[in-house]
Structures are given as C-alpha cells and as structure tokens.
Amino acid sequence: MRIRREKRRKGKIVTVVAGLDPSASDLNAMLRQLKSACAAGGTVTEGILEIQGDHTKRVTAFLEDMGYPVKQSGG
Secondary structure, eight states, X not given: OEEEEEEOGGGOXXXXXXXXXXXXXXXXXXXXXXXXXXXXXXXXXXXXXXXXXOOHHHHHHXXXXXXXXXXXXXX
C-alpha cells in the first residue's frame, strides 16, 4: 500500500492511499474512519482513497495500527 501527496488545482493538497484490495477491505468504512481521524473530507475513486489536505503521517499511523504494511512514496 502506498501513501502519497498530490497537488491538485489551485494548489490544493490531497493525501492519496493506493494499493488497497477493494474486494478484501471495505473502502467506504475505512474512508469514514480516516476522515474522522483527520477531521477532513475525502472520497473513494476507482479503489483509491483520497483525503483532503496533507495528512500523510496521520494516515500512515492509522493504517499501521490496523495492521496494513504502509510505504510513503514521493516527497
């Protein structure tokens, strides 16, 4: 599983979680928990979780606590 930051239109930062198996995990429930933990909005797009803002450290810690192997990619 990879976590990265992306800069979107108008300079907005989005934290992207890719590499999750959509059939093995409930992405909507996981997104709901991540949005609550980060106090931010987000969406699921084509099996990829997107959280508004730069929350790479929080998301990494949250997913490691759930038992997922996590790698950060990018800067």
